[in-house]
Amino acid sequence: MLRLVDVFAGCGGMTEGFRQARVDGSDAPVFEPVMAVEHDPFAAETYALNFGDHVDVRDIRLIPDEDFEPADVVIGGPPCQGFSSLNRNREGDLRRQLWQEYARALRATGARYFVMENVRQLLASPEYATFKAEAVGEGWFIAEDVLLTADYGVPQARRRTIVIGSLKGDLALPTPTHAAPEDLFTDLPPWLTVHDAIGHLPSEPDGERWHRSRNPTDVSRLRYSHVPRNGNRFDMQRSLEAEGLHDLVPPCWRNKTTGTTDVFGRMDWERPAPTIRTEFYKPEKGRYLHPEADRPITIREGALLMGFDDEFEFPEHMSMSHVGRQIGNAVPPPLARCIAEVIAQDAVTRGLLDAGGVPVTLVR
Numbered sequence: 001m002l003r004l005v006d007v008f009a010g011c012g013g014m015t016e017g018f019r020q021a022r023v024d025g026s027d028a029p030v031f032e033p034v035m036a037v038e039h040d041p042f043a044a045e046t047y048a049l050n051f052g053d054h055v056d057v058r059d060i061r062l063i064p065d066e067d068f069e070p071a072d073v074v075i076g077g078p079p080c081q082g083f084s085s086l087n088r089n090r091e092g093d094l095r096r097q098l099w100q101e102y103a104r105a106l107r108a109t110g111a112r113y114f115v116m117e118n119v120r121q122l123l124a125s126p127e128y129a130t131f132k133a134e135a136v137g138e139g140w141f142i143a144e145d146v147l148l149t150a151d152y153g154v155p156q157a158r159r160r161t162i163v164i165g166s167l168k169g170d171l172a173l174p175t176p177t178h179a180a181p182e183d184l185f186t187d188l189p190p191w192l193t194v195h196d197a198i199g200h201l202p203s204e205p206d207g208e209r210w211h212r213s214r215n216p217t218d219v220s221r222l223r224y225s226h227v228p229r230n231g232n233r234f235d236m237q238r239s240l241e242a243e244g245l246h247d248l249v250p251p252c253w254r255n256k257t258t259g260t261t262d263v264f265g266r267m268d269w270e271r272p273a274p275t276i277r278t279e280f281y282k283p284e285k286g287r288y289l290h291p292e293a294d295r296p297i298t299i300r301e302g303a304l305l306m307g308f309d310d311e312f313e314f315p316e317h318m319s320m321s322h323v324g325r326q327i328g329n330a331v332p333p334p335l336a337r338c339i340a341e342v343i344a345q346d347a348v349t350r351g352l353l354d355a356g357g358v359p360v361t362l363v364r
Contacts, residue, residue: 001032002347005069007060007076007105008098009036011046011326014075014117016312017336019051023344023353030344030353035069037076037105042322043329049313060101068108072352073343077117077331078102099131106135106165112352113171113343116163117331120146123161132163140165143173150272151176153334154307155197157272160331162339168350174338194291195269198301203293210299210314210323214281223248223264224283224294232265232287262287267297273305278328281320299323307332 006015018031036055038044044057056063078098106114122128123144132142142165149158152174164171181190205211216224226239233253240248265287267273279285280302288296297305299320303312306327314323347353 001029002072002344002353003070004031004033005035005037005071005074005105005109005111006033007037007074007102008078009038009047009055009076010040010043010329010331011314012036012051013306013308013330013333014077014115014336015047015051016308017331017333017338018073018075018340020333020337021340021344023341023348031073031340034071037063042318043326045318046314046323046326049315060098060105065104065108068105071109071111072347073113073115074102074106074109074111075115075117075336076102076105097127099127103131103134112167113347114140114163114165115336115339115343116161116165118161118163120159120161122163128163135165139167141167141170143171145173147173147335149307149332149335150180150191151178152332152338153177153192154332155192155194155272156274156276156305156307156332157191158275158332160335162335164339164342166343166346168346168352171346172342174342177338191272193270194267194273194305197273197304198297199269201298201301201304203290205295205298209310210303210316211301213296213298214320216295219248221294224289227264227266227289229291230266230268232261233263234261236264265289267291276302276306276328278325279321280328281324299327303327306330307334309333 004015004018006012009015015033015036019029019033021030023030033051034054036047037060038047038055038057039059041057044055048055056067102116123146135142142163144161144163146159147162149156149160162173164173176188178191179186179188201211205213223236227236237249237253262274263286264283266289267287269291274287277285280288281296281299283289283296290297302324303314314326344353
């Protein structure tokens with residue numbers, strides 16, 4: 001197997017995709033996770049629960065080069081909040097400088113492949129331009145683009161920057177595995193939907209494996225009940241006012257007549273979910289109401305919509321905010337698997353790995 005190091009690992013969404021990767025129809029795993037770096041102890045605990053006790057719970061800047069495990073592949077997404085359009089004061093944000101630590105990890109591990117994931121804005125940033133120039137100068141071949149996760153078997157419409165690097169030659173980004181249902185010029189299966197992901201769960205949360213949501217007040221439930229199928233806050237406002245419940249429409253909503261159309265919106269059973277952010281269990285943050293039930297989606301539903309399967313574990317003792325943050329910040333595993341299989345096939349083609357997943361040569 002190819003040795004894998006995950007930096008800025010979070011709860012391990014990208015590692016999970018690499019763990020699932022297979023090549024040439026073989027059932028043998030291709031990648032062996034040997035090290036993760038994650039400074040958040042809650043996310044690190046989740047990672048360890050699912051992958052083993054090889055997590056370094058330190059700020060990556062404090063890890064000396066000699067402490068990095070030798071690896072064939074380095075994966076990870078430097079914290080994206082510094083690049084996000086939601087962060088208005090991002091100039092000089094320390095999180096924007098952590099690409100330097102990512103580059104250091106590449107050198108320290110001796111990796112010959114890497115995968116970087118981040119928000120769409122990354123590609124236009126001066127930090128990425130510097131990283132790319134240095135990487136190309138060191139012999140890396142780079143492929144980059146903004147990918148739509150729904151095109152890769154994720155039941156969620158989320159756009160993310162993916163950068164793949166190889167020291168062995170040109171490497172293409174993965175080709176889509178799914179397509180929009182209205183696309184009549186493809187043989188690919190349609191996007192996975194909200195119903196595909198969470199339709200098997202009981203409508204009334206049973207509390208099992210994080211199938212639980214916030215406990216809304218009676219007033220909140222009444223508001224939720226006035227959001228029609230696929231509706232949003234404007235539909236809710238009209239419905240409440242039609243029944244004479246004007247007092248349940250806050251002045252801030254009444255005075256904001258445009259924008260924020262997803263707030264208090266219901267998900268659509270027949271489409272992928274919107275972007276699952278870190279507070280997806282709060283309907284005031286976006287289109288996070290269940291398609292039918294008068295409640296926000298549960299933590300487990302959010303994980304499934306991110307592409308985690310039912311077997312992935314989140315510690316039951318943690319707070320909802322800690323687990324929600326881990327899920328919202330994760331790389332969707334199905335997308336990561338598609339990327340991993342591109343790297344695995346390239347390793348086979350170049351004679352670095354046989355078709356059974358056995359390395360032909362040692363780590364560089």
